[in-house]
Amino acid sequence: MTQNLPLAHRLPDTSVPLLDTTVGESLRLTAARFPERRALVWPAGEGIAAMTYAELLAQAERTAAWLLEHAVSGDRVAIWSCNSVEWILVEYGCALAGMTVASWNPAWTDFECAHARDLTAPALLLAGSDTRGVSLQERGTAIMRAHLVHPLDDLLDLVASVEAGALPDVMPADLFLIQFTSGTTGKAKGAAMSHRTALNGAWLRVVAAQADESDVWINPVPLNHMGGAVSLVIGCMTVGACYVVMTRFDPAQFVRLMGQCGATRIGGVPTMIYALLEQPEWAEAARDLRAVGSGGAQVPRPLIERLMQDYGVTVLVAFAQSECPMISATLPGEDPLLAAETVGRPVSHTEVKICDPQTGATLQVDEVGEIRVRGPVVMDGYFRMAEATAATIDADGFLHTGDLASLDAEGYIRIHGRARDVIIRGGENIYPAEVEDCLLTHPAVHAVAVVAVPDERWGQVVGAAVQLCEGASATAEHLEAHTAERIAHFKVPRRWQFVESFPLTASGKIRKVEVEGLF
The missing domain is CATH 3.40.50.980 (Rossmann fold)
Incomplete structure (x- = not known):
């Protein structure tokens, strides 16, 4: 007789208090507590430069006042750049001005930027440089109307003469961040985070790490990622720690x-x-x-x-x-x-259960299923994408992560794979559907299957198996150039196979497990 094991469902621990304030107010509190402590450090020649929390708050308030001269509270502000001190000042400036950060990946093509523009309708674009040091200003003015684009690298000069007057009231439930994330349907979606959600996501990260004001953090994760703009920048601020800014x-x-x-x-x-x-x-x-x-x-x-x-x-x-x-x-x-x-x-306040991806039933401990999460740091939804939100957050408020895992009796989570198709190249998530959609715009491509290929350096790279149209010709180099014009460089396939036909399931879908065996 099979013994029934406990269900793989862990209720939240609520012993850690949550922060019921805004990102901007949290910065004010930290600056009052640690005014002379280093908030930011960055390379300056062969040495370093630094900004204290009092200086950071003052610059952020000036940035907020400047933003309010060019937009209104509630507007979206796009930031398109590699990591920089100015990036962080705009993030905090938006928080204080009641505006929403819509961060663009500096590796994006113009096609990807146009999608983000159309989805979020930013009132301003602050354009800096990509990780190679190439200015994004000219491309930015071509994507947005020129008078809406400002040089991020000149921010300190732009705000120098601005008087930081009264700033608007901002509430914890107000929208703070639109974090773009690729989806299985191709184009990027914008995960919408309120001040409360982003602040507590960062706070719970540093609480779990047992960090405090004596810590100095270095991690060059891009600021257009959740890990950079939220976990590190805001996380360090919540405890008064120092964050070291690296371009790449x-x-x-x-x-x-x-x-x-x-x-x-x-x-x-x-x-x-x-x-x-x-x-x-x-x-x-x-x-x-x-x-x-x-x-x-x-x-x-x-x-x-x-x-x-x-x-x-x-x-x-x-x-x-x-x-x-x-x-x-x-x-x-x-x-x-x-x-x-x-x-x-x-982590605290986070409820997790492992469910059968098909039926939704909660599984037993040590069984493999989809991780579903409920708690105060789950996104509010995908910005202006109601159907995608409904498909990802169920009626009970659980986020369907798409990750396959098991939960043991002690509450530890073991990842077993991805329910959603995803390639992880050096920490970057790449969804095959987006790459496949791009390749299918080439006139020579009849069908394509994109899969993960193991790689010693990156963990995984993108592999593409291509079936050409009858009578058409194209080389890997041609297709690589085609994709490089339309999607970010890390998504471009680097391993190629050309096939006469694809192995198909009974329903006509490509058997990707067999395609993986080609590489």
């Missing part, structure tokens, strides 16, 4: 900054951490290091053991989505090797 990941610069700033916490996907360990100055730079945070890919056990045994560093793994900035995490003091096997337990 550069191992040598990263390690140099660690030493110059006295970094206590760093983060990145495993490929980044391995690159840091190869730097000759690593051991000296890691002298103050307490923890390494990772996610977006499984953390190999040998990497955890090396960091733990050779450098006395705790490895912490967090699990989140654009639709929910914090779901689970491993904690300091736990068995460090849990970070290699699990993504920890649900």
Whole structure:
């Protein structure tokens, strides 16, 4: 007789108090508490520059006043740039002005930007540079009306003469962030986050890490990602910690900054951490290091053991989505090797259950199903996409994550795969449907299947199997150039196979498992 096991359903722990305020008011409170503490640090030549919390608040208030001269409270403001201090000032300026940040990926093509523009109708675009240092200003003026585009790199000059007067009242439930995320249907969706949602998503992240005002965080995750703009920027602010701004990941610069700033916490996907360990100055730079945070890919056990045994560093793994900035995490003091096997337990105020993807029934512990999440940091919905929202958040308020996992009796979550088709390249989520839609716009392409191909450096890269139209010809180089004009570089297929036909299911769908075997 089969014994009935407990259900894989973990109710929320509510022992940690939530923050019932806005992002802007939280910045004011932290600046009042730690006015002279470093808020931001960034490279300046071979040295570093810094901004205190009092200075950050003053600049953010001036930025808010400048924004209100060009738009009104409630408007969307697009930021299109690599990481920068100015990016963060606009984020906080929007928070204080009651405007909504709509961040664009600097790797996007004009096609992708036009979709984001049409979806969110931003009143302003602050354009900076991409990660190669190439200005996005000219492209921005072609995508938006020229008078709505302003140079992000000149922000400090733009706001220098602005008097920071009275700012509007902003409420915790007001919209703060539209975080773009690719979907299985192709074009990006905008996960809408209120001030309360974003602030508490960040707060629960630092609570789980047991961080405080003495911490110095370095993690070059892009600010157009939830992990950058919310978990790191806002997370550091909630406790008065210091955030180190990096334009992009550069191992040598990263390690140099660690030493110059006295970094206590760093983060990145495993490929980044391995690159840091190869730097000759690593051991000296890691002298103050307490923890390494990772996610977006499984953390190999040998990497955890090396960091733990050779450098006395705790490895912490967090699990989140654009639709929910914090779901689970491993904690300091736990068995460090849990970070290699699990993504920890649900964080405070987060209810998790594992369900049969077809029936919705809650499964038993250790059974594999879809992770469904309910709590105060689940997105409000997809911006102006009611049908997509209804398909993702059910009537009971549970977010259907699309991730396959099991929940054990102690509450630890083990990821087993993806219910939704997704390729994870160096921490970037790539949805095959978007790449397939792009390739099908080429006149020579009859059918295509995009799959994940294992890669030693990136974890996975994009592979495309292509069936050409009868009598047509096209090379991998031609198709690569075609996609590179329309989608971000990290989504472009780098492995190609040309086929006469595809293996099909009884319902006529391509058998992608068999396609994967071609690579």
